[in-house]
Amino acid sequence: MMILKNNPQDIEIAGEALRNGKLVAIPTETVYGLAGNIWNESAIAGIFKAKERPSFDPLIVHIAKPEDLPLIAAIDSDSTPGTVSLTPGTEIGSNCLSSENLRYLEQLIDAFWPGPLTLILPRKSSISDLITSGLDTVAVRCPALTLTREIIACAGVPVAAPSANLFGRLSPTSAQHVAEQLGNRIDFIVDGGQTSIGVESTILDLASEIPTILRPGALPIEAIKKIIPKLNIHEHKSFELPTAPGQLLSHYAPQKPLIFLNDNGLTNRIEIKTWLQQIDAALQNISYHPNESEKTPGTMCQTDKHAKHLGSEQKTISHYKIALTFGSARTLEVQDIGLFEAVIDLSPERSDINAAVRLFSLLHELEAGPYTSIWTEPLPKNGLGLAINDRLYKASIKLMK
Numbered sequence: 001m002m003i004l005k006n007n008p009q010d011i012e013i014a015g016e017a018l019r020n021g022k023l024v025a026i027p028t029e030t031v032y033g034l035a036g037n038i039w040n041e042s043a044i045a046g047i048f049k050a051k052e053r054p055s056f057d058p059l060i061v062h063i064a065k066p067e068d069l070p071l072i073a074a075i076d077s078d079s080t081p082g083t084v085s086l087t088p089g090t091e092i093g094s095n096c097l098s099s100e101n102l103r104y105l106e107q108l109i110d111a112f113w114p115g116p117l118t119l120i121l122p123r124k125s126s127i128s129d130l131i132t133s134g135l136d137t138v139a140v141r142c143p144a145l146t147l148t149r150e151i152i153a154c155a156g157v158p159v160a161a162p163s164a165n166l167f168g169r170l171s172p173t174s175a176q177h178v179a180e181q182l183g184n185r186i187d188f189i190v191d192g193g194q195t196s197i198g199v200e201s202t203i204l205d206l207a208s209e210i211p212t213i214l215r216p217g218a219l220p221i222e223a224i225k226k227i228i229p230k231l232n233i234h235e236h237k238s239f240e241l242p243t244a245p246g247q248l249l250s251h252y253a254p255q256k257p258l259i260f261l262n263d264n265g266l267t268n269r270i271e272i273k274t275w276l277q278q279i280d281a282a283l284q285n286i287s288y289h290p291n292e293s294e295k296t297p298g299t300m301c302q303t304d305k306h307a308k309h310l311g312s313e314q315k316t317i318s319h320y321k322i323a324l325t326f327g328s329a330r331t332l333e334v335q336d337i338g339l340f341e342a343v344i345d346l347s348p349e350r351s352d353i354n355a356a357v358r359l360f361s362l363l364h365e366l367e368a369g370p371y372t373s374i375w376t377e378p379l380p381k382n383g384l385g386l387a388i389n390d391r392l393y394k395a396s397i398k399l400m401k
Contacts, residue, residue, distance in 0.1 A: 001183060003175065004190045006147055014190050015154025018043075023050060023185075025164040025178045027192030029145040030116050030200050030218050031171040031360065032178050033062065033161030034186065035152075038072075044130045044160055050185040053167040056241050057248070058133040059160040060201070061140045064153040066113045072140050072158060073121035075102075096122055101206045107227045108204070113142040114149065116197060116218035120205035120244055131160050137207045139244055147192050162245055163200065164189075170254055170367065170395075173198050173360045180364075198357040199387045203244045208232070214244040216387040218356070251394040252360075254367040258374045260396035265377045266323050266334045272375075279373070279397075322366060324376040326355060340375065352384040359388055363395070 004010035014024050021040040025032050034051060036043035038061055048055060061072050069075065074096065097105065108117065123138035132138050143149060152159055163171045164178045164186075172178045175191035202217035204224060212232040213221060225231055242248060257279065265271050323340040325331040327350040335343050344362065346355040366374055376392055379385035 001179070001186055002188050003179075004188055006190070006192055010190065011147075011150055011154050014151050014188055015156070017188055018151070018155035018159060019157060021046075022187040023047065024151070025172075025175070025182065025186055025189040026148055026151050026159075026161065027145060027175070027190060027195060028062075028143045028148045028161075029196050030143075031173055031195055031198070032164040032175070032189075033060075033148075033159075034164040034178075034182070035062070035159040035161040037155065037157045038128065038131060038160050039157055041128055041130060044128055047160060047162065048130070050182055051162065051165065051167050053162065055130070056133050057167075057245060058135060058139060058242065059131045059162050060118050060245055061127070061131065061138060061158050062148070062152060062161045063140060063142050063158045064149045066109050066142050068142075068158060069109070069121075069140060072124060072127060072138055074124050075105075075121065097206060098209070101211060104211060104228050105206055108206075108224070111227060112219060112223070114144040115142070116144060116201040117141060117224075118201045118203045118215075118217075118244070120203065120207050120214065122207055133242075135243060137205075137243070139203065141201055145192070145196075147190070151190065168248075168251055168253055170363050171200060171252055171360050173364075177360075177364055194361065196357070197353075198359055198361065199384065199391060200246060202387070203246070205234075205244070215246045216390050217246075218384065218387065220383050221386060222382065246394075249394060250398070252391045253395040254363050254374065256367055256372065256374060258363075258376070258392065258396045260392050261375065261377045263378055266325065266330075266340075266375060267337050269337070269339065272339055320370065320372045322371040322374055324362070324374065326350060326379050342371065346379075352379060352382075352388065355379060356384045356388055359391065 004014055017024050018035060018037050021037055021043040023043065023046050024035050026035045034047055036047045063069065063072065118139050118141040120137050120139055123132055123136060127138050165172050165181045169181060173195045175189050178189050197218045200217050202219040203215040205212040205214050210230060210232050211228050212234050214234050259275055261271060321340045322342040322344065323334050325334050325343055325345050326347060328345060328348040331343055331345040334340065346358055378389045381389065
């Protein structure tokens with residue numbers, strides 16, 4: 001595995017590698033993606049193998065510019081250079097977009113592409129079943145990060161690029177995160193620094209009769225509703241196969257228990273006691289043993305000046321707990337109740353954007369640290385709060401209460 005930098009020579013190396021069927025981890029504005037040439041089935045199969053991803057979980061195709069969409073979706077373009085004006089395609093027949101959804105598509109592309117919006121559309125027959133998991137639809141996005149689009153353009157092919165992590169694990173927001181999880185399973189990592197948003201794209205299904213949010217993400221739903229006032233939000237059921245990435249109920253998880261409490265749960269002694277009893281019953285005799293790279297208990301968390309350790313040698317699940325809060329006032333309330341050995345504020349100024357930027361990076365560091373369990377509660381359910389809550393819930397342990 002070779003680390004590449006953000007310079008013309010390395011971008012050319014990454015592009016050539018993708019053309020030749022190699023696997024290249026690339027930065028985007030959301031998280032790092034593991035990219036492979038969509039026209040090379042060996043590369044696509046390699047993505048699933050490297051990530052240990054089940055074949056029923058479809059991939060997102062990334063394109064260099066919006067004008068490339070008709071290469072992927074069953075939509076014909078009658079556009080003039082530099083514009084996107086679309087007419088329904090004919091390949092999928094009954095699965096074509098309605099005229100209303102086609103109009104929405106044009107408006108969404110104009111407003112949000114390049115950007116963190118993935119669209120579910122009828123697929124071209126040339127798109128591999130491996131990418132779509134056999135579905136008649138395909139997930140497509142045009143990333144906002146210039147470096148990402150330069151790499152794809154240099155490759156000369158669209159790429160499939162799920163998050164560059166092991167399946168179900170924390171999403172990577174830095175090249176180091178990718179290297180730690182995938183290492184020599186892949187060929188190259190392009191180091192573009194820390195991602196600017198920190199949560200994955202919003203996924204919107206336009207192939208449905210009524211446009212439907214399949215995954216909340218980096219583009220707030222409120223922004224989409226300005227274009228599509230009547231918008232469904234899908235709640236995935238455990239027995240359903242996914243129709244888009246990130247829908248499984250257990251996902252994005254650290255290797256330590258994360259407990260997602262009810263509203264204001266971090267100061268609810270009864271709720272916390274109930275959880276602790278169930279955790280002890282379900283996970284008794286399990287303890288976490290820090291590896292050699294981990295910090296020892298009782299030391300200040302190197303990543304956050306707001307973290308306060310009280311120090312403990314105990315490493316059972318019920319002890320050495322850390323709480324993640326939102327806002328300085330709430331942080332003080334949780335500290336005052338004295339139930340946690342450390343408290344970290346995702347955003348003292350209560351910025352959902354800042355909290356999103358910190359989320360996965362912080363969880364990676366807590367996963368490697370001495371804490372035995374991570375506790376949190378919902379953020380306000382607006383802006384990026386909905387996406388953050390979605391990730392925290394999916395990362396959490398699920399016990400009957």
